[in-house]
Amino acid sequence: KQEVTQIPAALSVPEGENLVLNCSFTDSAIYNLQWFRQDPGKGLTSLLLIQSSQREQTSGRLNASLDKSSGRSTLYIAASQPGDSATYLCAVVAGGGATNKLIFGTGTLLAVQP
Amino acid sequence: GAGVSQSPSNKVTEKGKDVELRCDPISGHTALYWYRQSLGQGLEFLIYFQGNSAPDKSGLPSDRFSAERTGGSVSTLTIQRTQQEDSAVYLCASSPGSVSPLHFGNGTRLTVT
Numbered sequence: 001k002q003e004v005t006q007i008p009a010a011l012s013v014p015e016g017e018n019l020v021l022n023c024s025f026t027d028s029a030i031y032n033l034q035w036f037r038q039d040p041g042k043g044l045t046s047l048l049l050i051q052s053s054q055r056e057q058t059s060g061r062l063n064a065s066l067d068k069s070s071g072r073s074t075l076y077i078a079a080s081q082p083g084d085s086a087t088y089l090c091a092v093v094a095g096g097g098a099t100n101k102l103i104f105g106t107g108t109l110l111a112v113q114p
Numbered sequence: 115g116a117g118v119s120q121s122p123s124n125k126v127t128e129k130g131k132d133v134e135l136r137c138d139p140i141s142g143h144t145a146l147y148w149y150r151q152s153l154g155q156g157l158e159f160l161i162y163f164q165g166n167s168a169p170d171k172s173g174l175p176s177d178r179f180s181a182e183r184t185g186g187s188v189s190t191l192t193i194q195r196t197q198q199e200d201s202a203v204y205l206c207a208s209s210p211g212s213v214s215p216l217h218f219g220n221g222t223r224l225t226v227t
Contacts, residue, residue, distance in 0.1 A: 004156075034215065043118070043205055043218030044157075089157070100145060100209060100216065101170065104157040 002027045002094050006105035013080055014113050021075040021108045023090035028068050031093040034102065035064050035075050037086040044089065048075070080112045116140065118219035120206050126225045127196055135191040135222045139208030146189050147209075147216065148181055152202040160204075163189065196226045 003026045013019050023033070032051050036044040048057045048064040050073070056065040063076040073090055087109050091102035119138040127133050139146050148160040159173035163183045174180070178196075183189040193200055203223050207216040 036218075041220070043220045044207075044216070046215040046217070049215050091157075100147070100214070101159050101162055101173075102147075102157075102216065103159070104149075106156040 002030075002092060002103045004090060004092055004103050004105035006088075006090060006108050008108060009106070010109040010111075012111040012113060015080060015082060017080050017112075018076065018078050019080055019110070021077070021088050021090075021110070023073040023075070023105055025071045025073075025092050025103075027094065028071050029094065030068065033064075033066055033073050033090060033092050035062075035073075036089045036091065038089060038107070039086050047088075077110075080110075082112045082114045085110055085112050118206055118208050118217050120204075120219035120222050122222060123220065124223045124225075126227060129198060129226055130195055132192065132194045133196055133224065135193075135204050135206075135224070137189045137191070137206030137208075137219060139187065139189070139206070140217055141187075143208035143210055143217070144186070145209045145211060145214070146183055147207045148189070148191050149205045149207065150202045151205060151221070157205065160191070193224075196224075198226045200224060201226045 005024050007022045034049045035047040038044045050057045050066045061078040066073045087107045089107045091104040121136045144165045146163045149157045161181045162170040178194045181191045203221040205221040207218045209216050
């Protein structure tokens with residue numbers, strides 16, 4: 001059974017710092033991995049999607065890497081801003097990707113202090 | 115453009131009552147998902163619709179839960195004889211295809227008293 005773990009559960013950093021969020025999964029047979037952010041009382045916003053054949057994806061100040069063989073992904077946020085404060089979730093799609101059934105981690109709650 | 119819309123945004127119901135939660139996906143999105151997010155737990159997959167295919171119901175926690183999608187668009191999640199452990203935020207998502215980034219609605223917060 002695929003399990004997704006995120007460390008740390010919570011993180012507080014001063015504005016301007018670069019930071020890394022970690023995601024690990026137990027079954028390396030994934031189709032893709034996605035990173036989302038969730039603001040309080042809101043749904044999820046897709047940030048980055050990495051296909052299993054890819055090593056990384058970048059969008060603005062965000063960079064996500066994927067090491068499928070070791071079952072790890074990282075989300076790097078450069079020059080953090082208070083507006084980055086949110087819960088960050090990673091999720092994997094298992095196997096051949098016949099469905100987009102995402103298995104989620106429990107998230108990292110990020111607070112960026114001004 | 116319009117995103118995924120869910121209604122109601124909040125629902126308080128008494129234990130034992132039935133509830134219906136509605137999801138309007140983004141127009142043209144063929145895939146629709148329901149997830150549940152309970153306090154202190156991650157998102158739990160409930161059900162997945164893709165086009166005219168039979169839905170993947172493997173995540174429904176009991177036979178009190180059912181969902182339908184009419185005309186390939188609007189979906190309704192029904193919970194019969196609600197229990198307190200059903201209290202959670204129910205999130206709907208849609209995507210253009212079976213393997214594309216998901217677009218989530220803001221969810222329905224269900225409280226069973």
